[in-house]
Amino acid sequence: MKNAPSMGKILNEQRNGNTGKQVLVVDDEVSLCFLLRNFLNRMNCKVTCEHTLKGAKNHYSNRKPDLILLDIHLPDGLGLELLEIIRKKDKGTTIILMSSQRDFGKANEKIMDKADFFLQKPFQLKEVEQVIKQYS
Amino acid sequence: MQAILTNQLPITEADLKHKEDITFVVKIFRHYAHEASLTSRQITRFITGLSEITRNSIQYAGKGKVEFFISQRDNGKVYFCAKIADNGRGIPNLEKILNDDDECEGVGIISTSRLVDYFDISTSERGTEVLIGEHLQHHDSISREDIDNWEKHILEEKQEAKSLIELLEAYETIREKENKLENTNKRLKKFVKQLQEKNNELKDFAHVVSHDLKSPLNVIFMASEMLSSYYQDDLGEDAEEITEMMISSAKNMKDLINEYLNYATASAQEDRGEDIDLNEMVKDVISIISIPDHAEIKVGELHKVFFDKIALQQVIQNFLTNAMKYGDKPQVKIQIDSEQDDKFTILKVSDNGPGIPESHHEDIFRLYRTLGDKGKAKKGTGLGLPLIKRIAERNHGKVWLESEMSKGTTFYFAIPHQN
Numbered sequence: 001m002k003n004a005p006s007m008g009k010i011l012n013e014q015r016n017g018n019t020g021k022q023v024l025v026v027d028d029e030v031s032l033c034f035l036l037r038n039f040l041n042r043m044n045c046k047v048t049c050e051h052t053l054k055g056a057k058n059h060y061s062n063r064k065p066d067l068i069l070l071d072i073h074l075p076d077g078l079g080l081e082l083l084e085i086i087r088k089k090d091k092g093t094t095i096i097l098m099s100s101q102r103d104f105g106k107a108n109e110k111i112m113d114k115a116d117f118f119l120q121k122p123f124q125l126k127e128v129e130q131v132i133k134q135y136s
Numbered sequence: 137m138q139a140i141l142t143n144q145l146p147i148t149e150a151d152l153k154h155k156e157d158i159t160f161v162v163k164i165f166r167h168y169a170h171e172a173s174l175t176s177r178q179i180t181r182f183i184t185g186l187s188e189i190t191r192n193s194i195q196y197a198g199k200g201k202v203e204f205f206i207s208q209r210d211n212g213k214v215y216f217c218a219k220i221a222d223n224g225r226g227i228p229n230l231e232k233i234l235n236d237d238d239e240c241e242g243v244g245i246i247s248t249s250r251l252v253d254y255f256d257i258s259t260s261e262r263g264t265e266v267l268i269g270e271h272l273q274h275h276d277s278i279s280r281e282d283i284d285n286w287e288k289h290i291l292e293e294k295q296e297a298k299s300l301i302e303l304l305e306a307y308e309t310i311r312e313k314e315n316k317l318e319n320t321n322k323r324l325k326k327f328v329k330q331l332q333e334k335n336n337e338l339k340d341f342a343h344v345v346s347h348d349l350k351s352p353l354n355v356i357f358m359a360s361e362m363l364s365s366y367y368q369d370d371l372g373e374d375a376e377e378i379t380e381m382m383i384s385s386a387k388n389m390k391d392l393i394n395e396y397l398n399y400a401t402a403s404a405q406e407d408r409g410e411d412i413d414l415n416e417m418v419k420d421v422i423s424i425i426s427i428p429d430h431a432e433i434k435v436g437e438l439h440k441v442f443f444d445k446i447a448l449q450q451v452i453q454n455f456l457t458n459a460m461k462y463g464d465k466p467q468v469k470i471q472i473d474s475e476q477d478d479k480f481t482i483l484k485v486s487d488n489g490p491g492i493p494e495s496h497h498e499d500i501f502r503l504y505r506t507l508g509d510k511g512k513a514k515k516g517t518g519l520g521l522p523l524i525k526r527i528a529e530r531n532h533g534k535v536w537l538e539s540e541m542s543k544g545t546t547f548y549f550a551i552p553h554q555n
Contacts, residue, residue: 029351035358042366073347100350101343102397122354122390125361 021136024065025049026056026082027098028075036069039125043132053077060086065093067135069119069128072099080111087114094135098123144217147204147283152222158190161202165218167293168204169270171286172216172278178270181251182216188244189220189266197224197263206278207269214278215254215269226259342400346393353393357386395519398450399503399526409554410445414438414483417445418472421452428468431460436473439481442554447527452483454520455547459487480533480550491541501525501535524549 023045025036033049040047048065050056053074060068060082068086070079083095095114097104100121112118117131147168150161162183169179186202193200200222207215227233233242234249234257245266249255254269272278360382368376415438422433433456441448459470469488474481492500503522521535528535532552539545 029355031355032351032358035355035362039358039362100347100354102394121350122357122386125358125365 021045021066021132022063023047023132024056024059024068026053026068026074026079027051027071028073029071036128039128040132043129045132051075053079053081056082057085064090067094067096067132069096069098070115072097072101072104083111083114096131096135145206145278145280145283147206147286149201149203152190152193152200152202152220153198155191155194158187158194161190162186165204167290168286169216171289172206172272173274174216174270174272178253182218182268182270185248185252185255185268186218186220188248189268192244193220193222193224193264196227197222199223206272206283208277209254212276214272214275216272217254217267217269219265219267221263221265223263226261226264230257230259339400342397346397349389349393353386353389356382357390360386392519395523399519399523408444409442411440411442412445412448413440414474414481417448418452421449421456425453425456428460430466431463431468431470433470433472436471438472438474438483439476441481441551443531443551444527447531448551451524451527451549452485454524455485455549458520459485459489459545462489463487464490480552483549483551484546485549486544486546488544491543492537492539492545493541494539497537497539500537 023040025033025040025047027033027036027049028051030049030051033051037047037049045067048059048063050059051074053076056068056070056074056079059065068082070082072079079097083097086093086095094116096117096119097111097115098119098121102120104118104120116135119127119131148164150157150164152158152161165183165186166179169182174182190200190202200220203219203221205217205219207217209215227242227245230242230245233245245257248266248268249257252268253271254267256267258265360379363371364376364379364383371379415435418435418438422435427433456470460468465488467488471484471486473484473486475484476482501521501524503518524535527533528549534550535548537545537547
């Protein structure tokens with residue numbers, strides 16, 4: 001697991017920072033998806049939100065995103081299932097796991113070998129921004 | 137009438153008053169008869185006669201007496217005898233009875249006289265005396281010493297029987313207690329299982345609650361941050377301040393949830409003792425907590441202890457963050473020392489803070505008590521000291537404090553020596 005980058009200030013010019021990435025946000029919290037979409041759009045990312053494991057699987061099979069923000073606990077299963085599916089054939093997609101479970105990364109090193117980063121909820125925008133920039 | 141028995145050697149005697157005495161007398165006879173080697177046939181015959189005659193004494197005279205003795209007849213034969221005597225009014229028609237003329241009365245006397253080897257009866261207005269005896273075929277003579285030996289043997293057997301009864305009673309008592317213990321153990325196991333289940337439930341509950349709280353908190357965090365970052369121009373000065381308040385409260389809530397989880401799981405986790413150099417540990421803790429510029433920590437020479445590493449880290453970290461959080465002087469000064477007595481190594485953390493009123497010295501270790509003026513925004517969760525107390529109790533340690541108002545507080549954490 002990689003260390004979290006140090007937090008920087010969110011500057012207005014980042015609105016125009018152009019990553020141009022296709023991002024898939026998978027979380028059953030609709031409000032969180034809305035906020036992440038709003039924030040990532042400002043970083044010039046094209047964002048799709050899915051709220052279930054099934055929806056995320058379908059989306060991935062149709063259109064491969066560059067980066068996935070993936071919640072571990074979803075209403076119809078574990079986000080880790082999607083992580084396993086993707087990593088079997090695809091090492092290129094950046095996968096960032098999200099969970100409110102404390103120390104998930106430390107306790108699940110094998111899983112974290114397959115993922116690129118772990119965001120501990122509740123997180124701040126600065127953390128999201130740094131992670132996206134680091135893996136873009 | 138047969139010849140009177142001579143050379144009497146008394147064995148024992150018993151009074152006759154109640155029906156139960158007959159049973160007692162028969163029992164005495166049995167003991168001696170066995171010792172005297174009477175045959176079982178002789179014993180049965182003698183007991184039948186003895187029972188008949190003693191019953192008559194109680195029935196007709198109200199009371200009487202039995203004397204057992206050994207007698208040697210002039211023909212040289214040795215007899216085991218019993219004399220049953222009463223002070224009743226005698227048997228007026230004895231002769232008739234003995235001659236078998238009276239078919240109705242005295243059946244007991246007649247049958248006894250026919251059963252035993254020796255029978256003699258005498259009666260008058262002052263009472264009746266019956267002698268019955270059985271020939272001791274295996275003895276040419278009986279001495280006083282022989283009878284003493286019989287008695288000794290009987291007593292030993294009685295003692296053995298008594299011991300056996302006592303042993304049986306003790307065994308029964310033990311078995312009863314074992315059963316009780318087994319039942320108590322079963323109940324105890326059930327309680328422990330229930331307690332473990334409750335503990336797990338509580339742990340799960342803490343996790344679920346925390347998890348469920350964290351998701352909406354994440355939204356509050358992000359929403360307020362976005363307002364503050366991207367909609368700053370649209371917000372008035374008040375709205376900006378309110379947004380900062382939201383962010384600050386969300387951060388507090390995050391700390392609270394994490395500390396609550398620490399507290400809730402602290403009791404469930406199992407401590408693993410290991411050797412710890414307090415000097416090293418304090419250095420490590422200081423390196424991971426952020427120490428403000430106005431704070432100064434001095435560390436004396438500390439002892440080595442045996443304790444759970446993570447738990448002790450939590451203790452030291454909580455003491456230090458509390459001292460810094462609640463410090464009210466321009467320069468926060470913290471001193472860490474340790475001392476030892478015969479039972480404990482005591483870690484001391486002193487500060488130059490506002491002090492804690494004595495009325496709160498115990499309260500402060502209870503859940504959900506944060507001291508201080510609520511108007512002043514001290515960010516205490518109220519869980520740090522209860523957690524320390526829980527850690528102390530779980531490890532047979534102690535925690536307490538000494539404080540002087542406006543001068544400072546010293547917290548003591550006593551770690552028991554390893555057995």
